[in-house]
Amino acid sequence: xxxxNKPNAPVLDSFWMPFTANRQFKQAPRLLVSAEGxxxxxxxxxKVLDGTAGLWCVNAGHGRERIATSVGEQLMRLxxxxxxxxxxxxxxxxxxxxxxxxxxxxxxTLDRIFYTNSGSESVDTALKIALAYxxxxxxxxxxxxxxxxxxxxxxxxGGISVGGIVNNRRVFSQLxxxxxxxxxHDPERNSFxxxxxxxxxxxxxxxxxxxxxxxxxxxxxxxxxPVAGSTGVLIPPKGYLERLREICTKHGILLIFDEVITGFGxxxxxxxxxxxxxxxxxxxxxxxxxxxxxxxxxxxASRTVHDALMHGPEAAIELFHGYTYSGHPAACAxxxxxxxxxxxxxxxxxxxELEDAWQTAIHGLxxxxxxxxxxxxxxVAGIELSPRPDAVGKRGYEVFLDCYQNGVxxxxxxxxxxxxxxxxxxxxxxxxxxxxxxxxxxxxx
Ligand code: PMP
Numbered sequence: 001x002x003x004x005n006k007p008n009a010p011v012l013d014s015f016w017m018p019f020t021a022n023r024q025f026k027q028a029p030r031l032l033v034s035a036e037g038x039x040x041x042x043x044x045x046x047k048v049l050d051g052t053a054g055l056w057c058v059n060a061g062h063g064r065e066r067i068a069t070s071v072g073e074q075l076m077r078l079x080x081x082x083x084x085x086x087x088x089x090x091x092x093x094x095x096x097x098x099x100x101x102x103x104x105x106x107x108x109t110l111d112r113i114f115y116t117n118s119g120s121e122s123v124d125t126a127l128k129i130a131l132a133y134x135x136x137x138x139x140x141x142x143x144x145x146x147x148x149x150x151x152x153x154x155x156x157x158g159g160i161s162v163g164g165i166v167n168n169r170r171v172f173s174q175l176x177x178x179x180x181x182x183x184x185h186d187p188e189r190n191s192f193x194x195x196x197x198x199x200x201x202x203x204x205x206x207x208x209x210x211x212x213x214x215x216x217x218x219x220x221x222x223x224x225x226p227v228a229g230s231t232g233v234l235i236p237p238k239g240y241l242e243r244l245r246e247i248c249t250k251h252g253i254l255l256i257f258d259e260v261i262t263g264f265g266x267x268x269x270x271x272x273x274x275x276x277x278x279x280x281x282x283x284x285x286x287x288x289x290x291x292x293x294x295x296x297x298x299x300x301a302s303r304t305v306h307d308a309l310m311h312g313p314e315a316a317i318e319l320f321h322g323y324t325y326s327g328h329p330a331a332c333a334x335x336x337x338x339x340x341x342x343x344x345x346x347x348x349x350x351x352x353e354l355e356d357a358w359q360t361a362i363h364g365l366x367x368x369x370x371x372x373x374x375x376x377x378x379x380v381a382g383i384e385l386s387p388r389p390d391a392v393g394k395r396g397y398e399v400f401l402d403c404y405q406n407g408v409x410x411x412x413x414x415x416x417x418x419x420x421x422x423x424x425x426x427x428x429x430x431x432x433x434x435x436x437x438x439x440x441x442x443x444x445x
Pocket of ligand 1 (some may be wrong): 055117118119120123152153166225229230258260261286287
């Protein structure tokens, strides 16, 4: 099948696309052929403003030459080296760079870095580290993992088990011994809030209820996204993450923040942990780590967690876990170049400085047809639409298509439009994003 009637158009049959309605897509494919700065170019030569930083990952914008050059040079110097029982300097260099920006103090500093290749792998790695840690400190009855409704933690079996998205769970089996907190979306008490909502810290007490139900001695870890992105941008109520931290500490449960989206400046600070002032025991990252250029993830572990696993005979492998491409040289080069750009261009601070303009522009859509809530924090936004009675997600999808036709890339999850522009976005581009969505909402109705 080649239904893109353009020169050099690809044949579409063989690529089984992820999280995509393949048959529908292949009837009317949307193909992006190049990207620079804030814009994509489509296969029919149109410019599309990137309102989503790819999939929440291209924080420094597209086509950064410095990253491409570093990766190319690294591949010519050392393209690959075994990642087990062997090392290469750039993997250590990157870990030191990440340690410099890691949240926490003293033994709670999250400056021990385990490399993965994606957010999903970071999540499953963090869950396994949590289990290994509990066993190492003599708490091997702690095997239960707690997640949260509407959580998205990637697509590994660990991630879907602690995640709370029914479509990702229902077809597959689950890890035994997982349970979930309620999600924090509460439109009765909080709606159209800029930043963190006032009400809902009490929802963290769900963890106390699960402790009462299962026994603390069975629970290894609790994982949450500080801001839940993929299920519609749910901002944590004030005091909620603080309370979760307290309960975890009280009961010997490790707290894991999944910062795959919030890491690397999205909220105007290096990590959500910095913005909110709550330090977890483990933190998962990916996406912005390499500005989306080369697949890579990293788990940040506290010294306490790391050190507990460093006992035993010296020649013994401490953690039976790792990937062929853990700390791949090309990915490390991409990550170091990305960190250089973030730091030299002050992009995390820039995101913080743009937050007011961002929130004002997006909340300006409040009175548009079918908008039932708007949630914003840092350079993230969720615009929730009322679903059509006959089809959940259809209205959102139509808005996405309309925006795309009119030159702005938005993301849609069910009927929530999710936005996360690159941190290099200019004020007039913020206005363009808001105006294009506004017109789409008028048109779609
Ligand atoms: N965790 C979170 C919070 C995410 O948002 C995502 C991806 N959107 C993942 C994990 C999974 O990342 P990946 O797709 O790189 O496996």
